[in-house]
Amino acid sequence: MGTFDESLRVATQAAVAAGERAVAVSSPNPPVGxxxxxxxxxxxxxxxxxxxxGRHAEAVALDAAGGxxxxxxxxxxxxxxxxxxxxGPCTQRILDAGVARVVYGVTDPNPVAAGGAEVLRDRGVDVRQDEVTLGVLANSEALRAWMHRQESGRPLVTWKYAASLDGFVAASDGTSQWITGEAAREHAHRQRELADAIIVGSGTLAADDPTLSARFPDGAPRPRSPLACVMGMTNVPAxxxxRTSPGGFRHLRTRDPHEALAMLPDALHVIVEGGPTVAGAFLAAGLVDHIDAxxxxxLLGGGRGIAEGADVGTLAAAHRFAVEYNEYLGEDVWIRLAPPRTGEPEYTWSMEPPGREPLDAAPLPDES
Incomplete structure (x- = not known):
């Protein structure tokens, strides 16, 4: 097999890939691999x-490995x-399996569940938090939303919008289908599949009558859809x-974004799709953790802007975000943004996940 370090890297990559398959499937538990x-x-x-x-990742893997x-x-x-x-505790399952060594990536921040590493060490297991594992984890977002909830007490919120270059989500006559092309829309539906809930406002509900389901380009449903939510005081028509969304439906009867998130206690990752009034409310409340633009x-030259009600009045007070990564999707561009980092956290996340080229390295669209 080669050196142990080579084996460890292979195993780490396999564990990370397994964890990514559990995103939104394991919620509210962490998607561990x-x-x-x-x-x-x-x-x-x-x-x-x-x-x-169901079983935790350790038990699933150990059951599959057997002796x-x-x-x-x-x-x-x-x-x-x-x-x-x-x-039951994963530590006991590990001890029962007779494992000699445990290598883990992220320390559990939950005080109720933490301490497993110490328990195993006390029982003679060689336990270590490994830089190789952390390095591979840095290119994975599997645990990001769960860690955010542990640290902040609320879901990670992604504001998603599709807009023209001059910042409009609909033309002056209200038409918006479709601003972006099929590749961008397919990408957005893949992101929906990985979220626990998706929120729109009463205005979007009245204008578009969406299901908010995750679908393939041909309209067929993806394996899972998020919980479809309407935020606002207006009654949702029968x-x-x-109401037919395959991920379920919930009316968040409030105009307060904080209250809306409190009504989703099991959600780790929530997508806010708008419209502009709801998006502006989350932005003004400081509850936007990611932007998927x-x-x-x-160019539309006018119409409905991406957010309303979040005016800061002066440039110095602007809502500032940093580009994490970006990608061409057909003729459109997807940009992921997050608030600028203010320090060096214990666990940092990749600015350029594997397979995604920086914008300036991506090929220009074919104009022939």
């Missing part, structure tokens, strides 16, 4: 956190838990399409 190396350093099993009430785990190494993206919740190479 795990991988097992046998005593000879061969990758023998992987696992990801199952839906609520091959004895004397081997367990690589897991989050420190194994040491408490009994809906399932025949509104949103889909920009089309068109």
């Amino acid at each position: 795990a991988a097992v190396l046998d005593a000879a350093g061969n990758l023998v099993a992987t696992g990801a956190t199952e839906p609520v009430g 091959a785990a004895r004397g081997g190494t367990l690589v897991v993206t989050l420190e194994p838990c040491a408490h009994t919740g809906r399932t 025949d509104a399409a949103i 889909y920009l089309a190479p068109i």
